[in-house]
Amino acid sequence: MMDLKELVFFRANAEADGYDMVKNGTYSKKEIELQEQRFLSAYQIIEEAMLKNEYRRWKAKNGYKAFSCER
Numbered sequence: 001m002m003d004l005k006e007l008v009f010f011r012a013n014a015e016a017d018g019y020d021m022v023k024n025g026t027y028s029k030k031e032i033e034l035q036e037q038r039f040l041s042a043y044q045i046i047e048e049a050m051l052k053n054e055y056r057r058w059k060a061k062n063g064y065k066a067f068s069c070e071r
Helices: 004-023 029-048 052-061
Strands: none
Touching (some): 029 052
């Protein structure tokens, strides 16, 4: 079972991946904005919990890349 922090990290990563996919595809501006907001909502939790550095380490440890939409 995943703990809550890992679940938030995984969800933020999945939403960022989705954002990169729609941004580089044939999606409408509205679809791209919606996907970006999905990521930013998940990432806001990471920021407010002061877990940005831990999230970056988690991504590196698990082989995930940095995304263009991260602040």
